[in-house]
Amino acid sequence: SYGPELPVTSPLALGPVVSPPHTVEGFVKEFLHELNYGQGVALSRSSVNDQYLASARAVRSYLMAQWLETQRRQRETQAKSVAYLSAEYLLGRQFDNALLATGLTDTVEKGLAACGIDIDVVRAQEIEPGLGNGGLGRLAACFVDSLASMNVSAIGYGIRYEFGIFRQTFVDGRQVEQPDTWLDLGSPWEVAHPENSVQVGFGGRTETYTDDDGVERTRWIPDSNVKGIPHNYLVPGYQNGRVNTLRLWSAVATQSFDLAIFNSGDYTAAVRAQTFAENISKVLYPEDSTPQGRELRLQQQYFFVACSISDFLNYVLPADFDITKLPERIIFQLNDTHPVIAIPELMRVLVDDRGMAWDEAWAITQQCFAYTCHTLLPEALEVWPTELLGKLLPRHLEIIYRINDEFLAEVRKTFPGDELKARNMSIIAEYPERSVRMAYLATVAGAKVNGVAELHSQLLRDKVLPDFSAMWPEKFTNVTNGVTPRRFIKLANPLLSTLITDTIGVGWLNDLERLRELEPYAEDPEFRASFREVKAANKVRLRALLEQRDGLVLPEDAMLDVMVKRLHEYKRQLLKVLHIVALYDLVVSGQAKIEDITPRTFVFGAKAAPGYRMAKEIIHLINRVAETVNNDPRVDGRLAVAFPPNYNVTLAETLIPAADLSEQISLAGKEASGTGNMKFALNGALTIGTDDGANVEIRQLVGDDNFFLFGLSEPQVEELQAKGYRPSAFYESNESLRRAIDLIASGAFTGGDREAVGPIVGDLLYNDRFMVLADYQSYIEAQERVDERYADPDAWSRSAILNVARSGFFSSDRAMTDYMDRIWHVSPRR
Numbered sequence: 002s003y004g005p006e007l008p009v010t011s012p013l014a015l016g017p018v019v020s021p022p023h024t025v026e027g028f029v030k031e032f033l034h035e036l037n038y039g040q041g042v043a044l045s046r047s048s049v050n051d052q053y054l055a056s057a058r059a060v061r062s063y064l065m066a067q068w069l070e071t072q073r074r075q076r077e078t079q080a081k082s083v084a085y086l087s088a089e090y091l092l093g094r095q096f097d098n099a100l101l102a103t104g105l106t107d108t109v110e111k112g113l114a115a116c117g118i119d120i121d122v123v124r125a126q127e128i129e130p131g132l133g134n135g136g137l138g139r140l141a142a143c144f145v146d147s148l149a150s151m152n153v154s155a156i157g158y159g160i161r162y163e164f165g166i167f168r169q170t171f172v173d174g175r176q177v178e179q180p181d182t183w184l185d186l187g188s189p190w191e192v193a194h195p196e197n198s199v200q201v202g203f204g205g206r207t208e209t210y211t212d213d214d215g216v217e218r219t220r221w222i223p224d225s226n227v228k229g230i231p232h233n234y235l236v237p238g239y240q241n242g243r244v245n246t247l248r249l250w251s252a253v254a255t256q257s258f259d260l261a262i263f264n265s266g267d268y269t270a271a272v273r274a275q276t277f278a279e280n281i282s283k284v285l286y287p288e289d290s291t292p293q294g295r296e297l298r299l300q301q302q303y304f305f306v307a308c309s310i311s312d313f314l315n316y317v318l319p320a321d322f323d324i325t326k327l328p329e330r331i332i333f334q335l336n337d338t339h340p341v342i343a344i345p346e347l348m349r350v351l352v353d354d355r356g357m358a359w360d361e362a363w364a365i366t367q368q369c370f371a372y373t374c375h376t377l378l379p380e381a382l383e384v385w386p387t388e389l390l391g392k393l394l395p396r397h398l399e400i401i402y403r404i405n406d407e408f409l410a411e412v413r414k415t416f417p418g419d420e421l422k423a424r425n426m427s428i429i430a431e432y433p434e435r436s437v438r439m440a441y442l443a444t445v446a447g448a449k450v451n452g453v454a455e456l457h458s459q460l461l462r463d464k465v466l467p468d469f470s471a472m473w474p475e476k477f478t479n480v481t482n483g484v485t486p487r488r489f490i491k492l493a494n495p496l497l498s499t500l501i502t503d504t505i506g507v508g509w510l511n512d513l514e515r516l517r518e519l520e521p522y523a524e525d526p527e528f529r530a531s532f533r534e535v536k537a538a539n540k541v542r543l544r545a546l547l548e549q550r551d552g553l554v555l556p557e558d559a560m561l562d563v564m565v566k567r568l569h570e571y572k573r574q575l576l577k578v579l580h581i582v583a584l585y586d587l588v589v590s591g592q593a594k595i596e597d598i599t600p601r602t603f604v605f606g607a608k609a610a611p612g613y614r615m616a617k618e619i620i621h622l623i624n625r626v627a628e629t630v631n632n633d634p635r636v637d638g639r640l641a642v643a644f645p646p647n648y649n650v651t652l653a654e655t656l657i658p659a660a661d662l663s664e665q666i667s668l669a670g671k672e673a674s675g676t677g678n679m680k681f682a683l684n685g686a687l688t689i690g691t692d693d694g695a696n697v698e699i700r701q702l703v704g705d706d707n708f709f710l711f712g713l714s715e716p717q718v719e720e721l722q723a724k725g726y727r728p729s730a731f732y733e734s735n736e737s738l739r740r741a742i743d744l745i746a747s748g749a750f751t752g753g754d755r756e757a758v759g760p761i762v763g764d765l766l767y768n769d770r771f772m773v774l775a776d777y778q779s780y781i782e783a784q785e786r787v788d789e790r791y792a793d794p795d796a797w798s799r800s801a802i803l804n805v806a807r808s809g810f811f812s813s814d815r816a817m818t819d820y821m822d823r824i825w826h827v828s829p830r831r
């Protein structure tokens with residue numbers, strides 16, 4: 002609780018909040034203050050880590066002033082806000098982003114230099130918060146950046162995992178995971194508020210009782226509690242003075258709970274309880290797209306949404322807020338099904354805690370949530386066994402049953418006599434075990450449901466949720482993903498940014514459609530030359546990084562052909578491998594002269610879920626192929642394969658700007674959107690890709706001439722599937738494909754070991770769920786068109802420039818505008 006009202010303006014007429022002056026001297030003072038009094042070291046004795054922590058805290062002070070002001074304005078206006086609920090935020094490093102947002106880059110560089118410190122050394126000290134797996138987590142980070150940059154009142158809620166996504170190492174070419182100890186050297190960007198902790202219950206039972214007005218009510222009596230401690234991360238808008246909040250929760254044991262057990266004399270049980278609580282925010286589940294239904298995962302999900310709802314209702318909203326007006330003040334956006342348990346939680350709070358009638362609470366709840374789906378793979382759609390859910394959250398299961406009963410009554414009214422329809426649409430599945438379909442719950446409760454690219458949204462409507470879209474066509478919409486141009490153009494590619502600004506002036510970074518103004522320069526030889534120089538310099542920068550980071554030495558002056566994304570069979574890293582092996586085979590079999598092969602360096606970056614066997618085999622194969630190709634004198638360095646371990650946001654920022662060719666080669670209909678594809682196009686790489694996810698829209702925008710399309714379309718995939726797909730037929734009828742597979746199968750890359758490649762070869766020939774073999778020939782032909790275009794530097798540059806000029810649509814600012822218009826019905830502050 003707070004004390005008496007204090008003045009908004011601080012004494013001595015210093016203004017509402019006192020920010021350090023935006024001068025070199027102002028920064029140095031703040032920096033030394035943090036170093037001497039925060040870290041407790043003298044400059045002369047300070048370590049790089051001390052210097053990093055002190056610089057970060059000094060920069061944070063500038064943000065903090067704006068953050069306080071942003072919050073004051075929000076309290077004043079009480080405008081409708083967006084609460085983004087996401088189990089993952091793949092933030093990337095904070096330091097440069099904070100400098101860019103505050104416009105302090107030069108000031109800080111000079112200030113540190115005055116202290117004898119190289120800003121690059123300080124930069125390199127930061128370990129990125131990797132609190133996400135891949136696309137979904139990075140999307141959340143882009144969205145909170147855009148919301149702040151567009152001056153939208155928004156708050157992000159999530160989990161402060163003590164260990165983020167594992168650090169990937171390779172031992173004998175195989176992936177070995179190491180814990181991500183990102184907090185070990187200090188976490189200068191967060192502000193913890195243990196005094197604002199929230200208590201969350203688990204387990205126990207429910208009971209009914211009659212309240213003072215004689216009304217029958219239900220209450221939940223949990224058998225354990227944990228405490229959520231909020232950690233605020235500041236999310237600065239791009240040079241607009243707004244700083245939003247990202248609030249991440251960490252779990253600790255509650256005192257009362259401990260005491261009860263301690264008093265019972267069972268010390269070890271008490272310590273176990275502590276462990277139970279602290280396990281909840283211990284580690285990010287490293288499964289991307291194929292989550293396992295683990296109890297701890299459900300605990301994590303409930304933990305963070307219960308904390309977030311409580312925080313919003315009891316702390317963010319004013320104490321006298323009329324809760325029936327909730328939809329006028331908030332929309333909770335559900336980032337996939339991970340936070341969907343928030344729906345019964347809000348119902349529980351409204352009905353059980355606040356005494357609201359069920360129907361009124363339901364009407365409110367239905368206006369407060371919207372759901373984004375990020376997948377089409379059936380194995381990625383979350384279901385929770387009712388047994389597990391009921392044990393952990395008995396009251397929530399009751400609420401879900403009631404929601405389902407009322408929903409099914411509506412279904413039976415809409416489709417009279419169609420009991421099959423009711424069974425198909427039921428939130429509760431009966432087979433193979435009774436469980437809750439979280440996507441259905443989100444669809445029933447949500448005001449809107451969206452997919453993340455046009456094709457994906459269409460397939461979501463037609464294939465995943467057809468009955469729902471028939472019942473509520475207006476519920477369904479699309480918002481194509483986007484990426485933040487601040488991080489992925491301005492910070493990642495400073496040379497290109499300067500070239501753009503020199504050409505079209507300032508202002509494009511928060512109005513990315515203005516990149517269109519570059520179109521005429523595609524025909525300008527001078528501009529094309531400058532554009533090529535930028536790409537060449539970015540390759541030099543990448544070479545230096547990979548040599549220093551991993552001891553990898555890339556050849557100079559080769560086409561850089563990049564495939565970076567999570568390792569998954571549907572993304573088809575194997576198709577890329579087959580291409581490399583086929584080229585290698587051409588060389589070593591003497592079918593082609595090495596001089597006739599376009600020099601290419603293939604770069605992979607990919608983590609595999611630790612339990613995903615086949616993905617790990619593919620990683621091993623890539624490393625083996627790399628070893629063989631790179632060390633074969635016949636290849637003479639004209640083909641090279643690099644697989645730097647531990648691909649993350651930080652590496653992406655150097656890798657993507659250097660790329661010539663972007664590999665987006667998933668089987669059509671499987672990649673919901675992709676967002677890496679957008680980053681590459683915006684940085685002037687050409688895409689070789691299937692008609693899948695947002696590739697479809699990239700191709701439409703950049704034009705067929707500037708995109709290398711190949712492969713089956715989604716309807717063709719369906720057709721082939723329906724008539725019976727036999728991969729071995731493709732193997733038998735295609736010589737190049739047969740030779741490539743045979744070469745792998747022969748053990749040529751595994752030191753003669755055929756068993757090591759058995760699972761991969763066997764799967765390709767007899768299963769090939771993602772139709773690698775069916776798309777092989779088309780892919781090889783598209784790669785030949787790539788070589789042809791690349792042989793003409795002017796033609797290539799023209800296409801690359803047009804990719805940049807026509808990809809402004811893929812700014813996450815545009816995505817936010819679409820969410821605001823189609824889903825949230827909020828507008829930016831002026």
Ligand code: 475
Nearest residue numbers: 136137289290375453672673674675676
């Ligand atoms: C899609 N992650 C991309 C991206 O919309 C799309 C799932 C379960 C548990 C943990 N993480 C996940 C995803 O499903 C995921 O990242 N999906 C991706 O979302 C953003 O661009 O096509 O695969």
